Amino acid sequence: MSDHVPNKFVSWQYENCLACKWFRPADPINADLFERGACVEPSLKKFNLVISGRDWCNKYEEIEQKQIDKMQEKAMAKEG
Numbered sequence: 316m317s318d319h320v321p322n323k324f325v326s327w328q329y330e331n332c333l334a335c336k337w338f339r340p341a342d343p344i345n346a347d348l349f350e351r352g353a354c355v356e357p358s359l360k361k362f363n364l365v366i367s368g369r370d371w372c373n374k375y376e377e378i379e380q381k382q383i384d385k386m387q388e389k390a391m392a393k394e395g
């Protein structure tokens with residue numbers, strides 16, 4: 316038996332903007348930790364913050380898989 320741990324596709328990580336339900340990545344399909352995007356958290360939205368996937372703040376709320384799916388489906392539909 317090998318100790319090799321298979322590489323997983325690291326896309327949506329835990330407890331950073333990338334994994335936060337308020338993050339709106341510029342490119343939801345290929346979003347990774349370096350992805351730039353907007354924060355639409357109700358009290359922060361007005362500041363038009365440009366954040367990256369590896370940022371974080373204390374308003375963090377974990378995103379649900381169905382929201383990720385929805386954003387990606389929408390982006391794919393746009394790409395045609």
Ligand code: SF4
Nearest residue numbers: 332335338354356372
């Ligand atoms: S800045 Fe805070 S609220 Fe906005 S996406 Fe990042 S963790 Fe979430």
